[in-house]
Every structure is written in C-alpha cells, then in structure tokens.
Amino acid sequence: MGIKILTEHINVPGIETLEVYRKHGGYRSVEKALKTMSPDEVVEEVKTSGLRGRGGAGFPTGMKWSFLAKPEGVPRYLVCNADESEPGTFKDRYFMEKTPHSLIEGMITSSYALGANTSYIYIRGELMFVLRILEKAIAEAYAAGLLGKNILGSGYDLDLHVAPGGGAYICGEETALLESLEGKRGNPRNKPPFPAVKGLFASPTVVNNVESIASVPWIVNNGGAEYAKIGIGRSTGTKLFSCSGNINKPGVYEIELGVPVEEFIYSDEYCGGIWKGKQLKAVVPGGSSVPILPANLITKTAAGEDRLMTYESLSDGGFVSGSMLGSGAFIVFDEDQCIVRNTWNYARFYHHESCGQCSPCREGTGWMEKVLHRIEHGHGHQQDIDLLVSVAKQIEGNTICPLGDAAAWPVASAIRHFRDEFEWHIKHPKEAILPGAVYRGQLAETIA
Amino acid sequence: MAETINEVKFSDAGMAEIQRYISHYPEGRQKSAILPIMHVAQAEFGGWLSPQAMDKIAEILNIQPIEVYEVATFYTMFNLKPVGKHVLEVCRTGPCCLRGADQVIDMLKEKLNIEEGETTADGMFTLKPVECLASCGTGPMLQVREKFYENIDSEEKLDQFLETMRNTEVETPYHQAQ
Numbered sequence: 001m002g003i004k005i006l007t008e009h010i011n012v013p014g015i016e017t018l019e020v021y022r023k024h025g026g027y028r029s030v031e032k033a034l035k036t037m038s039p040d041e042v043v044e045e046v047k048t049s050g051l052r053g054r055g056g057a058g059f060p061t062g063m064k065w066s067f068l069a070k071p072e073g074v075p076r077y078l079v080c081n082a083d084e085s086e087p088g089t090f091k092d093r094y095f096m097e098k099t100p101h102s103l104i105e106g107m108i109t110s111s112y113a114l115g116a117n118t119s120y121i122y123i124r125g126e127l128m129f130v131l132r133i134l135e136k137a138i139a140e141a142y143a144a145g146l147l148g149k150n151i152l153g154s155g156y157d158l159d160l161h162v163a164p165g166g167g168a169y170i171c172g173e174e175t176a177l178l179e180s181l182e183g184k185r186g187n188p189r190n191k192p193p194f195p196a197v198k199g200l201f202a203s204p205t206v207v208n209n210v211e212s213i214a215s216v217p218w219i220v221n222n223g224g225a226e227y228a229k230i231g232i233g234r235s236t237g238t239k240l241f242s243c244s245g246n247i248n249k250p251g252v253y254e255i256e257l258g259v260p261v262e263e264f265i266y267s268d269e270y271c272g273g274i275w276k277g278k279q280l281k282a283v284v285p286g287g288s289s290v291p292i293l294p295a296n297l298i299t300k301t302a303a304g305e306d307r308l309m310t311y312e313s314l315s316d317g318g319f320v321s322g323s324m325l326g327s328g329a330f331i332v333f334d335e336d337q338c339i340v341r342n343t344w345n346y347a348r349f350y351h352h353e354s355c356g357q358c359s360p361c362r363e364g365t366g367w368m369e370k371v372l373h374r375i376e377h378g379h380g381h382q383q384d385i386d387l388l389v390s391v392a393k394q395i396e397g398n399t400i401c402p403l404g405d406a407a408a409w410p411v412a413s414a415i416r417h418f419r420d421e422f423e424w425h426i427k428h429p430k431e432a433i434l435p436g437a438v439y440r441g442q443l444a445e446t447i448a
Numbered sequence: 449m450a451e452t453i454n455e456v457k458f459s460d461a462g463m464a465e466i467q468r469y470i471s472h473y474p475e476g477r478q479k480s481a482i483l484p485i486m487h488v489a490q491a492e493f494g495g496w497l498s499p500q501a502m503d504k505i506a507e508i509l510n511i512q513p514i515e516v517y518e519v520a521t522f523y524t525m526f527n528l529k530p531v532g533k534h535v536l537e538v539c540r541t542g543p544c545c546l547r548g549a550d551q552v553i554d555m556l557k558e559k560l561n562i563e564e565g566e567t568t569a570d571g572m573f574t575l576k577p578v579e580c581l582a583s584c585g586t587g588p589m590l591q592v593r594e595k596f597y598e599n600i601d602s603e604e605k606l607d608q609f610l611e612t613m614r615n616t617e618v619e620t621p622y623h624q625a626q
Binding site: 063064075084085086087088089092093120122125126127128129131159161163164165166167169181182183184185186193200201242243245246247250251252284288329331337341342345346349353355365 | 472474477479480481482483484486498509517518522523524525526541542543545546547575578579580581582583584585586587591595596601603606621
C-alpha cells in the first residue's frame, strides 16, 4: 500500500463532518498558511511540489497560479472545476461526497495563496446531492470561523459558494465553465485573454480541478519538496484513478504515480483483473477523449518497456503507440467488447456535447456519429473507414476549445489499432448489427 | 409571498432558495444565479420549465426572457416539455454500456411500453437516456431527480427499482431543509 495523500481518512465514519475531519488533522494547512506563510510562499511550495493539474491537461499547478494577474483594486477569483463529465471519470464526485471538508480546506488555502476573497465550486448539475453535502460542510466551516471575515483571526476574508451547472460536458472546459458561471450558455471563449488575466466577471481567475485543489493542504503541511519525492520524475505525488468497464474491482484508487500498468490492472490491490476470467482487449487510460490502446500496448511500450501509471509513460510513443494519463479514468475492455460499437457510442457522446460554436466540431462530430452508426448497424462501406480518419483530422486542432480534439482522438485511435475490426463489421453486416458483436482478431471468425 | 406572473408562483421555500443563490454573486451579476434558479423552478413546477416559468425567472433576475430561453435550450437537464412524475435518466455512455446499459434501456422500453423521450400513459415515468453521470464504476445506473440508483445489473433489480418508484413521492430537498 503506497502513501495516501487524499484518501487516508476517506472511510472514517463521520469524516464528512467538521468535528471528525478536524480530529484527523483537518484544517491544519489553513492555520499554517494563514498564520505563518505569505501567499507567495504557498505558491512557491506548490511550484516546488511539481503538482500537475489533475483534471486532464496535466499543466503544472504552481506555474498556472504564478500567471495570475494582480491589478490593483480588481478582485481575483479561484474557481474549482467540479464539472466532472468526462466519460469514465468519477473520482471527484466520490471524493467530494465522502470528504467534502478536504476540498473546502484546499479551497481556503489555495484562495489565500491567490489573494481571492470570493471563490466558487462549480459542480455539475446532476450532482445536486453532492452540492448539498458541500453546502452543509461549508455552513459548518463558516460557523467555525474557517470561512467568512477574518478567518482564524488572520485578517484574511473568504466567501465560498457552490454553483450547479445544468448538464453540459463542455462546461468542464475552463472558459465555458466561466461563461456558465456568469449565467450564459457554455460556449468556450477565445484565448487569449486567458482566465488568469480576464476570467470570471472579467477579473483575474484561476480554474483548478477538485483533486488539484485538494492536494494543496498536504503540500502546505509537509512541504513541496516532500510531495516531489513521491512519484517518478515529473509525475510527482499521488493520483486518483477512476476504474470502470470489464474489471473485477471497479472504483476509485489513489496510487503513487509510477505503479506498473500491468500491476494496476491485475493486482488484487487495484482493479483485480479482468472480470469473468476473460482476456484483456483494450484500455482507455485517461477518460473517453484519450486514445484507446490495445492490450499489447497498454502494459508495454512499443519499445518493450513496462508501461507505468505516469504522465510520461502513458504518453510514450505519442499517438502512434501511446495515449495520455488525462483525467485518470481507466476504462477496461474485455475480449468480447466491440470496438466499433464503443467508438460509435463515444462519437454520439461528443456530437451530443458539442456546443455548436465551431463548424468543424459541430458538423464533424455529427458526421462521425452518422458514419459510425451506419457501420455498426450494417450499412457501412469500406471507404467509410478512411472517411472517418479524414473527418477526424479536419476537426483536430481546428476548434476554439479541445472538445474537437477530444472527439477526434477516440475515432482516429480506434481505427489506428483496430482497423481490421472496422473492416470485419463492414464485411459482415448481418453479424455487425448484433449488439456486442464478438471479435477476437480473426477476420474469418463469426459469432458463435 | 412571491408575486405571480401568468399563474406561476414559487413557494416561500423556493423563493428563499432563489434569494440565497442570488446573494452569492456581486451586485449587478445576479444573472449568474440563473442555473440554480432554473433547477428550483423545475423542481417546483412539475419537472419541466414552461415559457411562463422562464418568464418568471427573467422577471426575478431583471433580464430579458430570451436570456432565459437561450440558457434553458443549451443545458440538457432542463425539460422544455411536460414530463412524467419520475424522469428515468439512464446513462447510455461507454463505461456503463460495457456493463449492460443498453440492455437496461431496452428492458425499460419493453416494461414501460414507451420509446426514448416518451412518457407512460399513466404519467408515472418518462424515459430519458442521458450521457455520462460520473457513476462509471457502479454502472449500469440511472438518476431520478437528485438520486442515483446504481448497479442495476439484473432484470430483478430493475423490477424492484420500478416498484419502489411507483410508491415514491416527489421530494424537494430544500423544502425539508427549511
């Protein structure tokens, strides 16, 4: 069992209450930061820690903080991105539900570092039950003098509010989130200006993922250098992975970055192997938007080295033979899963969730869904495969926000690694219309 | 008591909730509260947003009705047509499908004798497949209002769930909190 930074006390009965949370060392970082450190010192510790954004992009958190503009007389904001909507990702929901004070503590410490006096947690609207848990915990924190005016007598003021979304994956993109928080449609903004200069209400704003913010208290309490000792290379610290699909033990796991992928999939400590004793076929290691990898490339790199659960190792080989760590949503496919059907499912998701602002994304996601639908339902043509590759290429990199890339990568990677399965579907239209068509890599095989 | 507009009237608890959300934002930025207010409206007015309800929200926020309509049509959680007593929002996205979500949707269609987006003749259920609800490790799953019902991985569990829902009254959490 490795070190647990975020989940050490997550299963303690009553940890969602202030009393129990404080009994287990909760809010020590607020006391330490507000009374013994300057905001810049907190920022420096986060920089030293090497903490990288846990929402998917992996950008260094401390560096992001240091970009925040500080014009005189203009408020600054910290906004927590709790709009967890990437298929396969459910770590933040679980974390907030079980230990809401961990996030609130992180919000206070981080807001202090950034000089924000009002901060928001933007949570996806479907998680209204989690919003109520957070609001209850926030009320406890206010009553204890941990929020509001003159926190713990330090002279620092902070108001913290939770804001629900309305059901839109795109609002996980930081500028779309800010538009939504301002009461508008969640259309991403052009960048620059970046939120650090002109964000919420046209003021300097930092948007961070739940897990990123919740990691800050440990860094303040123990020092950035201690955090940097955990993990491997530039993948420092621990990470929450949401594991789903055809595994024996789906759930959320906190691991020290650097665990071998093979161990993560098969060890009883983590995913517990493939369910029903079946063979591993493929894995999407970082949420629906990252490239899918076949079994032979998920446990080993193309060079034959063990693949590790790190930002660098999971992306080793680029998009030719690698993928991305992304949000840490680890989706596992057994030998009987149909890649075409799964790719169509994700294409439908991205078409549904495109905000419609950019033509390549609005039209392209629709075309990809239609073409994949016809292949899956027995009406495909061989040239459809290259058509899909072409459409994906024309979407990628040609949109205001990364949703276009997110829509293109699953399609392009599925064809790259499982092209023969697409061909098989087109050649066997009758079998192909059956849900979960069986394919084990031999074109001659038909459904038993 | 809130004023009425075209017979749309929030409860006292609903108005208190609305005012609380408005207070979270700086002076002149009250439009930021539009999404939470729409959630309150949908909870108070039968699970959907009528044009009258949206006009009322515009009046409360001192904005144009079109500003409410354009937001309501963007976000998938807001129903713009009448719905059943219980809206069954079944996750249809990848990870849940790996565990049998498609079969759950098919069974619901068969058991309730409705297609996606339709409401049962008795007005009890509306079937609304939705995208990922952040419950991938406990799929197949569905949501009804603010509750998740997870690991619906057998017909027996689905039958049990439907029976439970038939005997479940609609609750409004902020009413209980008052």
